[in-house]
Amino acid sequence: MKKLTFILLILVISTVCYAEIRLGALFSTTGPASFLGMPEKQTLEMLVEEANSNGGINGEKIELFLYDTRGIDAEARKKFIRLVKKDRVDAVIGPTRSGSTLAIKELAGRFEMPLISCASSDRIIEPINPFVFKVAPSDTLAVRKIYSYLKGKGQKRVAIITAQNGYGDSGRTALLNEAKKMGINIVADEKFRDNDRDMTSQLTKIAEADPDAIICWGVGPAPAIVAKNYKQLQLDATLFMSHGVASKKFIKLAGSAAEGIILPAGRLLVAEKLPDSNRFKSMLLEYKNAYEKRFDSSVSTFGGHAYDAFQIFKKAYNNSVEKNIKITEAIENIKGYLGTYGEFNFSQHDHNGLDMNAFIMLKIQNGDWQLLNK
Structure with a gap:
């Protein structure tokens, strides 16, 4: 025992x-x-x-x-x-x-x-x-950040181009819903697939609407193609991306076409540039x-x-x-x-x-x- x-x-x-x-x-x-x-x-x-x-x-x-x-x-x-x-x-x-x-x-x-x-x-x-x-x-928070920035610049005519997947669909819904609440006028609404290799057609239609800004919502290689086609067409509207491209990989994929693109992102990407008083910086x-x-x-x-x-x-x-x-x-x-x-x-x-x-x-x-x- x-x-x-x-x-x-x-x-x-x-x-x-x-x-x-x-x-x-x-x-x-x-x-x-x-x-x-x-x-x-x-x-x-x-x-x-x-x-x-x-x-x-x-x-x-x-x-x-x-x-x-x-x-x-x-x-x-x-x-x-x-x-x-x-x-x-x-x-x-x-x-x-x-x-x-x-x-x-x-x-x-x-x-x-x-x-x-x-x-x-x-x-x-x-x-x-x-x-x-x-x-x-959430996508809604990112959209609000972009729209607030645009309104601060006096820009309210916006074209959107979104991916046909879960992320893109959710982003598109937020872009449309928040536009109504924040006084943004959506002048064009285009889509693309993850495996598309050219978005010239969609961007040409967007150009005809004469927007102040274009917002692309997607992840992976496709947004980089949007950036390249945007540069090739020499569009006047400012190009915005979602937080889905907040990676150096996107800059590498887009090459020189990434220059000037604006997006909402977390502080991690610019940690060294934050003031020492920022409570997130050390972490x-x-x-x-x-x-x-x-x-x-x-x-x-x-x-x-x-x-x-x-x-x-x-x-x-x-x-x-x-x-x-x-x-x-x-x-x-x-x-x-x-x-x-x-x-x-x-x-x-x-x-x-x-x-x-x-x-x-x-x-x-x-x-x-x-x-x-x-």
């Missing part, structure tokens, strides 16, 4: 010593959205390694289960189910793309699996799913320097999404253990977290936690990001 008790005690001690957190992740590390998903993957792996070297969370090491969705919605569903049923993870970070997140939103609720998406579509959190959160700022530089030293490549706001998602998960998991509450409830209780995209204040009714101050306006000049005053 004593021997059996001893064996059981050893098993209990072993279980405690080797307790682990099982964290799932879905990123587009190959395919057209790989330049978004790869920095997310690299960031998350770096942070998990760092956390484990410091004892994990509450003494529990983190085991990471990370899969490539290839930017395909069906693949995201397949891998999400695998994370839930086979890997039995505690939570999932990702996916990279809005469409892929929307494809698994219902599954997260069905399996009661906490999901912290890195995508931006408003529809990810509207309507609220108790198990679904996101760290990328941004710490992450930026660590990432660029580790991977020998420029930091991007998309890697920042993974940074925020992990830090939020870490805080929530720690609080869920201490207060004996669900991870989702713990996320809803997070207030005042300073992330790469701004200050997060979650609630039962707000599963994004950001406001318009998450964005600053940037201009591409000499192949780099320049901070605008407004």
Whole structure:
């Protein structure tokens, strides 16, 4: 009997010593959205390694289960189910793309699996799913930032050209809805597909409407083609992009056509240029320097999404253990977290936690990001 008790005690001690957190992740590390998903993957792996070297969370090491969705919605569903049923993870970070997140939103609720998406579509959190959160700022906030900037310049005639995918559709809806509220006149409304190789036709139609500004909403290589065609046509209207191109990869793809483009983005891209008094600066530089030293490549706001998602998960998991509450409830209780995209204040009714101050306006000049005053 004593021997059996001893064996059981050893098993209990072993279980405690080797307790682990099982964290799932879905990123587009190959395919057209790989330049978004790869920095997310690299960031998350770096942070998990760092956390484990410091004892994990509450003494529990983190085991990471990370899969490539290839930017395909069906693949995201397949891998999400695998994370839930086979890997039995505690939570999932990702996916990279809005469409892929929307494809698994219902599954997260069905399996009661906490999901912290890195995508931006408003529809990810509207309507609220108790198990679904996101760290990328909503499209509506980005649109408001652009429109406020335009109104400050006295420009109200706007043409839009949006991608025919989850991100583009959500952006188009926000562009149209916010225009009515903010006194912006949409004079042209064109679309493009991710695999289009020429947008001259759409831009020619836009030119006929004589807009003050053109707003392109998309991710991947297609917006770079829009920029090139815009330059070839020598259009007078100012070209704006969404936060979906806030990466040096876009500047590389667009080449000289990127010059002069304006977009809303997070502070991470211009961390060194922020005043020392900025409350985000030290955190941004710490992450930026660590990432660029580790991977020998420029930091991007998309890697920042993974940074925020992990830090939020870490805080929530720690609080869920201490207060004996669900991870989702713990996320809803997070207030005042300073992330790469701004200050997060979650609630039962707000599963994004950001406001318009998450964005600053940037201009591409000499192949780099320049901070605008407004």
